[in-house]
Amino acid sequence: MAQHFLLSAASRTLSLRSIYKAGEEAAYRTFCEMRWPENGGEAVCPRCGHEETYDISTRRKFKCKACHHHFSVTSGTIFASRKMDFVDLLAAICIIVNASKGVSMVQLSRDLDCQYKTAFVLAHKLREAMAQEVHTGEVLDGHVEVDGAYFGGHIRPANRREDRKDRRLRIHQTGKRRVVVAFRERHGDTVPFVAKSEADGVELAKVHVDRMATISADEASHWDLLHAGWDVQRINHSEAYSLNGVHTNWVESFFSRLRRMIEGQHHFVSPQYLHQYANHAAWLEDNRRTDNGSLARGLVAEAMGAPVSRQWKGYWQRAA
16 A cells, blocks of 8 residues: 555655754855745845945844835735744744644644734734645646535524524524535646635636636536536435546645635634635645645745735734
8 A cells, every 4th residue: 555645755845843953044044045936035125226245143134225225024925024033934834834724823822832813813814825836827728627615603592402403504504604616627726715605606717717728517507507608517425425537626625625624724714714724624635745844945946036015014914
């Protein structure tokens, strides 16, 4: 029997022990190398692009020799206004990429010895960086599977039987239930979207799936409209999950990871942030065969290339 990749030594190329053993200076150099890879980790002015700078080592800042602009390695990136040490930031990234089903913010705050809201916002900033890799704007082609799964909106039943209501009726809903519609190329990328109805996936397909692609979907009636624009294969899950090569197992694998992430780790996700957790699960699913060291370096590079967060101001203050 073949060994699962996550159980192999090849999947483990980075550890918390190695990060803290290397120390703060090594972590700082890692961020410099990821910010300016084309210049060997040497600072480049983000304002004028000049490659000659003064190194203000006592403050870990730089001064451009051309325009005299002062900046740091995290200036203008998603880590702007950071307050954590670089070794702790790198450790947080290591913990997040090591968690194949996600990690709760309570656990992350305890591991890093920081406040819950610090861990919460740091993780969401990293998810914004992941989203850049998930939502590239490229149109999916080849064989694409589509499906949807509902999350949130739990209604707690009343204590007494006579006080309980039919929670399936619209009038008794909370309005917080959302559906994640996901498109997944076989042997390719996963692209999730959050909507109020699974039927919205038809309009999303018109934008994100090539007309020459083949689509696999289940027997839900709203997918009937896909036949007008694509070659569509349908599978009735009440009869079989896979039949004559027709299935949606790839996209169901993504939903399995997302469900375990939300129900097993986070327990509750606000509709306001559901899209970020969906992007996180898609990023993990698409990189499931990548070792944790490469994942960590790739995430640092994505974060250093991402602009200042539009949703969060400062380190944990929410934008108005």
